[in-house]
Amino acid sequence: MSKPAPAAKRRIDRDALLPPMAQFLLENGVHAASLRPLAKAAGTSDRMLVYHFGSKDALVEEVLMWLADRVQAQLGQLVPAQKEGTLADFATMLFDLLRQPMLRPHLALLMEVSACCARGQDNFLIVCQQVVDSYHTWLVDIMPPTEGDRTAAVAHMLATVEGALMQDMAGREAFARMALERAFGD
Amino acid sequence: MSKPAPAAKRRIDRDALLPPMAQFLLENGVHAASLRPLAKAAGTSDRMLVYHFGSKDALVEEVLMWLADRVQAQLGQLVPAQKEGTLADFATMLFDLLRQPMLRPHLALLMEVSACCARGQDNFLIVCQQVVDSYHTWLVDIMPPTEGDRTAAVAHMLATVEGALMQDMAGREAFARMALERAFGD
DNA sequence: AAAATAATGTAGCGAGTGCTACAAGAGGGA
DNA sequence: TCCCTCTTGTAGCACTCGCTACATTATTTT
Numbered sequence: 539m540s541k542p543a544p545a546a547k548r549r550i551d552r553d554a555l556l557p558p559m560a561q562f563l564l565e566n567g568v569h570a571a572s573l574r575p576l577a578k579a580a581g582t583s584d585r586m587l588v589y590h591f592g593s594k595d596a597l598v599e600e601v602l603m604w605l606a607d608r609v610q611a612q613l614g615q616l617v618p619a620q621k622e623g624t625l626a627d628f629a630t631m632l633f634d635l636l637r638q639p640m641l642r643p644h645l646a647l648l649m650e651v652s653a654c655c656a657r658g659q660d661n662f663l664i665v666c667q668q669v670v671d672s673y674h675t676w677l678v679d680i681m682p683p684t685e686g687d688r689t690a691a692v693a694h695m696l697a698t699v700e701g702a703l704m705q706d707m708a709g710r711e712a713f714a715r716m717a718l719e720r721a722f723g724d
Numbered sequence: 725m726s727k728p729a730p731a732a733k734r735r736i737d738r739d740a741l742l743p744p745m746a747q748f749l750l751e752n753g754v755h756a757a758s759l760r761p762l763a764k765a766a767g768t769s770d771r772m773l774v775y776h777f778g779s780k781d782a783l784v785e786e787v788l789m790w791l792a793d794r795v796q797a798q799l800g801q802l803v804p805a806q807k808e809g810t811l812a813d814f815a816t817m818l819f820d821l822l823r824q825p826m827l828r829p830h831l832a833l834l835m836e837v838s839a840c841c842a843r844g845q846d847n848f849l850i851v852c853q854q855v856v857d858s859y860h861t862w863l864v865d866i867m868p869p870t871e872g873d874r875t876a877a878v879a880h881m882l883a884t885v886e887g888a889l890m891q892d893m894a895g896r897e898a899f900a901r902m903a904l905e906r907a908f909g910d
Numbered sequence: 911a912a913a914a915t916a917a918t919g920t921a922g923c924g925a926g927t928g929c930t931a932c933a934a935g936a937g938g939g940a
Numbered sequence: 941t942c943c944c945t946c947t948t949g950t951a952g953c954a955c956t957c958g959c960t961a962c963a964t965t966a967t968t969t970t
Contacts, residue, residue, distance in 0.1 A: 551947095567839070567843065569755035572926075572927065572928080573927080573928065573929085574926080574927085574928095582948095583948080583949075584927095584928080584929085585929090585930090585948070585949070585950090586947085586948070586949095588928080588929065588930085589947075589948080593928080593929085594927095594928060594929085642842055642843075643842075643843070645842060646839045646840075646842035646843050647839075648894075649835050649836075649838060649839040649842065649890075650835075650836060650839040652835060652890060652893045652894050653753065653832045653833075653835040653836040653839065653893075654753075654832075655893050655894060655895065656828055656829075656831060656832035656835065656893040657753065657828075657829070657832050663894075663895045664895075666893070666894035666895055667894055667895040667896060669894070670891055670894045670895075670896050670899065671896075674899065686906075687902070687906075689899075689902065690902040690903070690905065690906045691906060693891070693899040693900070693902040693903040693906065694884075694902070694903045694906035694907050696887065696891065696899070696903065697883075697884055697887030697888045697890070697891060697899075697900065697903035697904075697907070698880075698883055698884055698887055698903075698907065699887065700886070700887040700890050700891070701882065701883030701884055701885065701886040701887030701888070701890070702883045702887075704835075704838060704883070704886050704887070704890070705856055705879070705882065705883060705886070707838045707839075707841050707842040707852070708834075708838050708841060708849075708852035708853060708855070708856045709841065709849045709850075709852055709853040709856075710853060710856050710857075713856065713860065713875075713879040713882070713883075714879070714883065716873070716875065716876040716879040716880070717876070717879040717880045717882065717883035717884075718883075719876065720872075720873075720876045720877060720879065720880035721880050721883070721884065721907065737917090758956075758957065758958080759957080759958065759959085760956080760957085760958095768918095769918080769919075770957095770958080770959085771918075771919070771920090771959090771960090772917085772918070772919095774958080774959065774960085775917075775918080779958080779959085780957095780958060780959085
C-alpha cells in the first residue's frame with residue numbers, strides 16, 4: 539500500500555466543483571459562462587478551473603456531461619409509472635411538468651445546446667444525444683401502456699410535447715395546448 | 725417642400741445594413757454577435773452601428789425583428805399550397821424542408837432565441853411570437869385540407885415537426901422520423 | 911456665403927476574456 | 941531532515957467587449 543490516497547483526494551475535490559458550476563450553467567446558459575464567474579460560483583479561482591479541467595471548453599463540456607448523466611436519475615424520481623390513464627392526460631401532465639420553473643432551465647439549456655449542434659458544434663452532440671436518450675428511457679418506463687412499437691410511441695410523445703414547449707416558450711401557450719389536445723385528444 | 729430628402733436618405737442607408745447583419749446572425753447566432761464583427765459584415769464600423777441603432781442590444785433586436793418580418797414572405801415562396809395529399813406526406817416534406825442546410829440556420833436561431841425567452845429574456849419574446857405566428861399563417865395556407873379546427877390542426881403539425889426537428893438536431897434522426905410516422909401515419 | 915445639421919473616422923477608456931509564468935505553501939516518501 | 945510532487949495564490953499578458961469623446965468632413969438650410 540504505497541500510494542492509495544493522493545489520486546483519490548484530488549478526484550474528490552475536483553468533482554465537488556461540478557454541481558455549483560452546473561447550477562450556474564442552468565441559470566445563465568453556456569454562452570454566459572466564463573471562467574471567473576464560474577470559479578466564483580464554485581468557490582475557487584479561474585486559475586484552479588484551468589488547472590483542473592485544462593481549458594474552458596473542456597470544462598463546459600464536462601459540466602454538461604455531468605448534468606446529462608444525472609438527468610435520467612433525476613427524472614426517474616419525479617413521476618411514478620402510469621400503468622393506466624390516457625395519453626392525452628399524460629401529455630398534458632408532461633407538458634405542465636417540464637414547463638414549471640424548476641425544470642425550465644434544463645429545457646432552456648437543452649435548447650441552447652441543441653441550437654449549437656444545429657450549427658455543427660459537434661462537441662456538444664454527445665451531450666444532446668444522451669439527454670434525449672434519457673428522456674426516451676424515462677418515458678418508456680412511465681408512459682401509460684401503448685399499442686404497437688413502444689419506442690415509436692415514446693418518440694411521438696416526446697416530439698409532440700417538446701414541440702408544444704417550443705411554442706410555449708415563444709409565448710404561444712394557446713397554440714401549444716391546442717397541439718397537445720389535437721395530438722392525443724379523443 | 726422644406727425637408728423632403730434628408731430623412732429619406734438616412735433611412736435608406738441605415739436599412740441597407742440590416743441584410744448583411746441578419747446573415748451574420750444566422751451564421752453565428754446572437755451570442756456570437758459583437759459590434760466589430762457585425763460592422764465588418766455590414767461594411768461599416770462599430771462606431772456607425774451604435775450611431776444608427778443606439779446600442780448593441782437595440783441593434784440585435786432590430787435585426788431579429790427585420791428577419792422575423794421576412795420569414796412569412798420567404799416561406800410563402802418555398803412551397804405551393806397542397807390542396808390534396810396526406811398529412812403524413814406533408815409532415816415528412818416539412819421536416820425534410822426545414823432540416824436542409826438552407827433553412828437550418830433559421831431554425832438554430834429560433835431555438836437560440838427561444839431558449840433566451842425560456843430564461844425570461846423578454847426583449848426577444850415578440851420576435852419569437854412573430855416567427856411562430858408566421859409559421860402558423862404559412863401552414864394554414866399550404867397544409868392539405870383537414871377536419872375540425874384548422875388552427876388546432878396547424879398547431880399540431882407545427883409542434884410535431886418542431887419536436888421531431890429538436891430530436892434530429894440532437895443527433896437522433898431515427899427517433900424524429902419514428903415520431904412523424906406515428907403522429908400522422910395510417 | 912454663412913450657419914446649422916448630419917455623417918463618419920480616430921483614438922481610446924474601463925471592463926472582461928482565456929490563459930500563463932512564477933513563486934510559494936502543503937503534504938507525504940526517502 | 942531533505943526532497944519532490946501536488947496544489948494554490950498573485951500578477952499579468954494580449955485580446956475583445958460595448959461605448960464615447962473629439963474632430964472632421966459632407967450636405968442642407970438660411
